[in-house]
Structure formats: C-alpha cells, structure tokens
Amino acid sequence: MSKTKKQIYRIIFEHDTPLGKGFDICLIILVLLSVLTIMLETVQDYYISHSKLFYILEWMFTGIFTIELALRLYSAPKKLSYLFSFYGLIDVISVIPTYLATVLPGAQAFIIIRALRLLRVFRILKLSQYTNAGSQLKQAIYSSRTKIIVFIFFVITLVTIMGTGMYYIEGPKNGFTSIPTSIYWAIVTMTTVGYGDITPLTTLGQFLSAALMITGYGVIAVPTGIISTEMSKIDRYQEEKGCEICKSSKDEVANYCYNCGKKLSLSSKN
DSSP states (O other): OOHHHHHHHHHHHOOSSHHHHHHHHHHHHHHHHHHHHHHHHTSHHHHHHHHHHHHHHHHHHHHHHHHHHHHHHHHOSSHHHHHTSHHHHHHHHHHHHHHHTTTSTTGGGGGGGGGGGGGGHHHHTTOHHHHHHHHHHHHHHHHTHHHHHHHHHHHHHHHHHHHHHHHHHHOGGGTOOSHHHHHHHHHHHHTTOOOOSSOOOSHHHHHHHHHHHHHHHHHHHHHHHHHHHHHHHHHHHHHHHBOTTTOOBOOTTOSBOTTTOOBOOTGGGO
C-alpha cells in the first residue's frame, strides 16, 4: 500500500486520530444537512420558491458522497469486504438514487436512506455503553422469542375471533363490510388506537368493543414484561460476570476491561 493510500485510509477509516475524527464529524454534519434538505424539499412552499437551490444542493451532496465512496474503495485493503459490509452497502445505496432519478422518475425518494449513515456516530464517539445496551436488548429479545411468538399467535387468534364475531353482530350496514375489515377494527381497538372509522352501533357490539379495549391494556403490557424479565436476567449476569462500568463480559485472566480499561476486581474474575 502506497504512502498516500495509507494516509487516506487513516483519515477515512480510523477514528483515533484528530484528522480521522474531524473527517467523520464533517461527514455526519453533511449527512444531517442532506437529510434536512430532503425534508424541506417536500414542503411545497419551499420547493416552489427554492426548487433550483434544492436541485443544486442535492447534486452537491451526491457529488461529495460519491467522492468519499471512491476514496473508501481506493484506500480499503479489502475492497469487496468493505463494499458488502453494512456501512459499505449504506454508502453505495445513499448515492445511487440521485443518479437513478435521471432515468427513473421517483427513485429520488430513496435518498432518505442516507439517514442510516448517521449510525456512524456510534463508531466515531465510541459510545460503548449505548452499543452494549443495544446488544443487551437484542439478546433479551432473542431469548424471549418463543414467548413472544406464542403471545403474537394468541393476539392474532383473539382479533380473528373478535373480528369475525363483530362482523356477524354488526354486519355491513354498520360498516363491518367483511371479516378482514372487522379484524382490522379489532386490531385498532385492541391497541387502543381508535381511529373511529368503524364503530359498533348495537348494544352487544359496543359491549364486546369495551371488553376488547380493556383486554388491550393488559395485552400491550405482556411483551414489555417478557423482555423486561430477560433484561433483568442479563443485568444480573453481567453484574456478576461483567465490567461494572460498561457491562462488557470479563476475561477470567484479565486485570483490565478490554472495552473501557476499567481495573477489574478480584471477585469479578473468579
């Protein structure tokens, strides 16, 4: 690897140097400005009066991100590994819509994918406590998957029964035109959203509707309780086996946490 390529690699891919951190912070700012431009462009008054400015800004951001992508590909030791990595795919997808929109109208709507590039902030600022918390949540959901699947099956069964019942009780004359429409009403009612586009008019229908609303409050709390229980188990385990600061798992022979550098107590290594 040439000296120039190494320097570009250190600036673009590494976050421990002042230049690397500065580059990444500038990149995050550009992504934020790009997303803000996309949002403002959808405001009709702004678009009518500043359509040319939006057009120029969009191509300017696309040009900058294209150059950045080219530099990443140029300096990456394993180009295919980067290209098919999570961040690599986002980098590629974030610049394609603007070019695609020149031949395929409407493709520009996918530019909002650029917002995913803001995930780089976790790597830039090294927010280990947040990424670790995300890992804990992912682990808790995975551990609860069987209970959650059973719960979802129960909910689907309940709304199907209630929706079917309401179809026969209320009928098309009261807005329950089909069983799928009635199941939609049951889902809206159980989740306590209450759009009000379909409402029961008979006494029995209103009674069942009230019962479903009350049931909904209890049903909503179930997945929260399941995941909270698993999170508590993980927290207890990591308090015994993990770092007190960042909650990372501890190596049995290590004196310091590999993640945050905290000195480990003797009891935590036993």
